[in-house]
Amino acid sequence: MGDFMSRLRVGVIGAGTIAQVEHIPNLMALRDLFVLVGVADPSATARSFVAATWGASVYETPDRLLDQDLDAIVIAAPDPLHYELVMEGLERGLHVLCEKPLCYSPKEVADIIAARDKAGRIVQVGYMKRFDPSYRHALTVLPGTARSLRYISVEVNDPDAWPFIAHSRTQFGNDVPDLLKQQAANKKQAQIEAIFGKPLQKLALSGFSSAYSSALIHDVNAVHGILDVLGVPDGEVVGGQIFANGDGGQGAVRLLGGQALWTMTHLTVPKLADYKERVAVYFDDAILELEFPSPYLNHHPTMLTVKQSDGHTLSRTHVRPGYKEAFVEELRGFHSSIIDRTPVINPPEQAARDQQLLISLTRRHLETI
Numbered sequence: 001m002g003d004f005m006s007r008l009r010v011g012v013i014g015a016g017t018i019a020q021v022e023h024i025p026n027l028m029a030l031r032d033l034f035v036l037v038g039v040a041d042p043s044a045t046a047r048s049f050v051a052a053t054w055g056a057s058v059y060e061t062p063d064r065l066l067d068q069d070l071d072a073i074v075i076a077a078p079d080p081l082h083y084e085l086v087m088e089g090l091e092r093g094l095h096v097l098c099e100k101p102l103c104y105s106p107k108e109v110a111d112i113i114a115a116r117d118k119a120g121r122i123v124q125v126g127y128m129k130r131f132d133p134s135y136r137h138a139l140t141v142l143p144g145t146a147r148s149l150r151y152i153s154v155e156v157n158d159p160d161a162w163p164f165i166a167h168s169r170t171q172f173g174n175d176v177p178d179l180l181k182q183q184a185a186n187k188k189q190a191q192i193e194a195i196f197g198k199p200l201q202k203l204a205l206s207g208f209s210s211a212y213s214s215a216l217i218h219d220v221n222a223v224h225g226i227l228d229v230l231g232v233p234d235g236e237v238v239g240g241q242i243f244a245n246g247d248g249g250q251g252a253v254r255l256l257g258g259q260a261l262w263t264m265t266h267l268t269v270p271k272l273a274d275y276k277e278r279v280a281v282y283f284d285d286a287i288l289e290l291e292f293p294s295p296y297l298n299h300h301p302t303m304l305t306v307k308q309s310d311g312h313t314l315s316r317t318h319v320r321p322g323y324k325e326a327f328v329e330e331l332r333g334f335h336s337s338i339i340d341r342t343p344v345i346n347p348p349e350q351a352a353r354d355q356q357l358l359i360s361l362t363r364r365h366l367e368t369i
Contacts, residue, residue, distance in 0.1 A: 009337070020168070035268070070092075101213045102241075124333070129222045134321055143285075210246055213358055238253030239263075250265045253357070275294040
């Protein structure tokens with residue numbers, strides 16, 4: 001439990017889905033740890049809703065929010081704005097929790113790391129799955145080692161939130177000025193083209209920014225955490241495809257010189273009210289499987305299953321470590337890193353590693369078209 005002196009004054013930049021469903025209500029619930037100073041968003045509709053629903057002060061621009069007396073910011077703005085907002089927050093001496101992707105380019109991540117170190121502040125990336133109770137427990141019960149690893153599989157189908165937020169209190173408007181929308185789109189294109197050194201066709205541009213950097217990135221980060229516990233170094237990208245108009249992203253990574261393979265696929269299925277996210281780790285004699293619910297189904301536990309056999313006798317163990325909510329634990333972790341100086345889970349260095357892999361997957365795709 002926090003005390004009055006350890007409460008952090010925090011502002012939220014962006015009042016879209018992730019902010020309205022998760023960050024704003026969770027910050028309000030964690031009153032022992034945080035004081036929500038205000039929320040910034042260019043949509044008058046979203047601002048009015050946030051003010052009426054949560055009693056929060058609202059601001060039209062990030063600068064007006066950043067002019068308030070703050071200790072930290074949570075960035076939930078559109079992805080192309082993350083880099084400049086993180087840098088501005090650090091320049092103002094604030095701690096930063098930024099939604100994924102932290103930014104598109106490892107070079108931009110390097111700038112953030114340098115600014116973080118200069119400011120002496122905390123930067124945490126919004127990979128909430130690292131705080132999932134079942135995921136954290138899975139890291140302690142991996143039924144094999146690097147010597148017995150054979151295969152890792154990631155499969156995700158996602159309708160993009162709508163069935164899972166219908167019961168939540170939200171209100172979104174179409175009143176963001178067109179100029180701001182176009183500026184964000186132009187920034188996204190320029191940032192991505194700077195990585196690849198050339199203009200990208202619509203399919204690759206959409207796939208890199210959406211299927212890879214906004215969706216599959218969660219699973220890339222989660223698998224990297226598993227590989228680290230196993231002591232398996234980063235592998236070699238041997239396949240990458242963007243498909244389904246950029247709503248689908250696939251990749252393959254050769255691990256341990258070909259001893260093992262990691263495959264991954266994320267696909268938006270826009271009109272199907274179904275979500276499945278499965279990460280399975282295969283060893284010589286066992287399988288560990290994590291099946292995540294939609295991230296918006298708060299306190300809905302991830303299913304952790306371990307399969308092993310004694311000769312012909314198969315055992316299947318289901319483990320449920322608890323009902324803690326990953327998004328809430330993420331905020332607790334952010335607070336603890338600032339106040340208690342506990343190690344940061346999901347620092348920018350991990351974002352650089354994740355983004356580099358997604359860039360490599362996109363390059364493989366580009367080689368095939």
